[in-house]
Amino acid sequence: METLVQARPLIMTLFFASLVFIGIGVFENTRIVFRTGAVTGHIVLFLFLLTESFGSISRKRSKTSRNMARVFLVLSGFVIAEILENLIMVLFS
Structure with missing residues (x-):
């Protein structure tokens, strides 16, 4: 988890780059x-x-903030699962 915490600047950069790619x-x-x-x-x-x-960042956040992040993490996990399912379907069809 600490590796992901240290990679947060890269994660944020990739997120904004992906928004640019969507716009393009x-x-x-x-x-x-x-x-x-x-x-x-x-x-x-x-x-x-x-x-x-x-991880270490969540300990600095309030309990409400952590719980909201976890709810959105579950919802985002459903989207990632759908992306993986579509990838598998394309590979085996």
Whole structure:
């Protein structure tokens, strides 16, 4: 977990870069860039929420903040599970 905490600047940079890719994909009407940005954004958002929910950073947050982060982590986990399911379906179809 501490490795993820130390990588938070990179996680945040990747998140904002994925937002840029989503914007470029929509503006240029290229689905692959849009989807790549969206998938990357969801994965790094999940990692960010993981560091907010558990680890040394979460101990600095209030109990309400930690619980909210955990709720959003579960919801984000469903999105990641759907991404993995779609990836497996594409690989084996």
